[in-house]
Amino acid sequence: MSIVNDAKNGKITEEMKTVAASEGVDPEFVRRGIAAGRIVIPTSPYRDVKLCGIGEGLRTKVNASIGTSSDIVDVDMEIEKAKAAEREGADTLMELSTGGDFLDIRKKVVDSISLSVGSVPLYQAFIEATRKHGSIVHMTEDDLFKATEDQAKLGTNFMAIHTGINQVTLDRLKAHGRYGGLCSRGGAFMSTWMLYNEKENPLYSQFDYLVELLKEHEVVLSMGNGMRAGAVHDATDRAQIQELVINAELADKAHDQGLQVIVEGPGHVPIDMIETNVKLMKAMTNNKPFYMLGPLVTDVAPGRDHIVTAIGASLSSSVGCDFLCYVTPAEHLALPNVEDVVTGVQTSKIAAHVGDMVRLGKRDQDLAMSRARAGLKWEDMYEHALDPEYARKIRDSRAPADEESCTMCGDFCALKIVNQSYNLAK
Structure with missing residues (x-):
């Protein structure tokens, strides 16, 4: 029995009670929110976690992202970054390594903290295909689902999975073009694979299998934003909205099948488009928890993009965004170090507080x-x-x-x- 089905059947679980107590709301409010798909609580059968409710009527949450790169593989530093993020008050952590031994790094990070941990299993599948066969285009569908299951068994609580990239989405992208290119690594991997192999995205074409896999391991599906804008001039374009349409439909389908779902949102958004994006996301997804990647409101402040994000994140939260992904000063320039992580968390926590002053009326x-x-x-x-x-x-x-x-x-x-x-x- 999933937490969604428990909620639909009127059962208030211990997780719901814990979140309600931490948020100062009635447990019945949390139960109704989960039953309707407006609230999620990432959990795991494989590890104890600090429970965190994300969604409508709850405090805006902040995610910190860490992970190695192909240039810098320092596991001890990643563990230190994870611990620093938790110490500074991050609500969740995403482990996004693209270099080194993926499962070993993720296990060590997961074991070092009590926060819910997210991942993007698609990274592992494509990069391992490159190591074995020389190119990302040689990844198999089995590779993709195996990476997803392997990471779930480590105690991963939520996963960003790029379900909304399909042939129609790519047609919109190619027809419309982009000023800032395609900034999503997941979007770049999957679209290249689809074009080369002339196949549909297996995360879309085999969505029912994906849902069953995630349900088996109690993983929250965070519907990846592979078509997000990497430049403010690309915000709210046709490819982004097409992906949203697909993700909105699939989010309802997953929730109906008993899976907890988050929908991810765009990255670079000028300040006059933020409210439109948040309200559009909420309306189209039936008020699913909305995870905003940033947003960055200008493209010309490298080295200070944590400040740029705080401006956008404050407004996003105030008009209904539930979950903020931090940005560090190193964004667009380098792999973040421990100091960057600390600064990113602190800045986004301020933004979340500012948003909640309006969103929840908490002053x-x-x-x-x-x-x-x-x-x-x-x-x-x-x-x-x-x-x-x-x-x-x-x-x-x-x-x-x-x-x-x-x-x-x-x-x-x-x-x-x-x-x-x-x-x-x-």
Whole structure:
């Protein structure tokens, strides 16, 4: 019995109770959300995980992505990055290695943390085909499903699987063209394989088999966004929308069969198109949990793309996006290091909080901070800060002569002056 079927049958499971308690909502609210496909809880029969609810009416979640590349294979660093992401408050982790021993790396990463871990099994299948046969085009359909099952057995909780790339999608892509090319590695792998072999995408043509495989291992299906825009000028184009149409239909089909489903969204989106994209995604997928990759709202800030993403992510969350994939400062430039991961998580956590102030109407923490500031209560300010240690470190590094104020204003602190004259407290 899957958690979806339990929910449809009116059963409130322990997972639902745990998520409800952490979110401050009624367990029945979580059950109804799962039954309707609006909420998912990644779990696994192979490992205990820190349970995390993703979806409508819940706190916006943040994913951190790590993984080796063909240039840098340092397993110890990936484990350190995974631990840093969990320590900084990431809600989930995606392990996306493309270099080294895939299963060994993923097992070590999974064993090092308690977060739900996601993957893209398609990477393993295509890269192993290249190692064995010299090209990605020689991957077999069996290779693809075997990689999926192997990774599921390691305790992978959710998988990005590119179900929406089919011949119609590719026709739209070729007919319309792209300013920024095809930035999705999964999209590039699968479309090249399809064109060379003159075959349909097996993740689409054998979708029922895929669903049964994922259900057997209790893996959440995250419907990959292989046609996402890699440039703001390509946002919301025909190929992206065609893929969304297919993924929306397949998402309903998977949920009807008892599988938990997330739908992934576009990557580079100008700020005036974000609300349109989120609402379109939600409307077309019957309000399935929406996983936004970024979004990046401009293409001209390499080295600071975590800031670019925070702008887009805040707005995305505020209008209904449920799940944010962080972006690090190294995006478009290099494989992230531990410091990049920490910065990426911290920045996206701020964006998620900003979005939830609107999405959930949760502003109590901000109100508490405002009152603490007005009263110059520094310990209270640290308590209400998203990163108390960092806030304390900055103030202590430039300690004021008067402990009640700070070195920004010194003797001429506006709050202190007013507090000595009259009381504005509400």
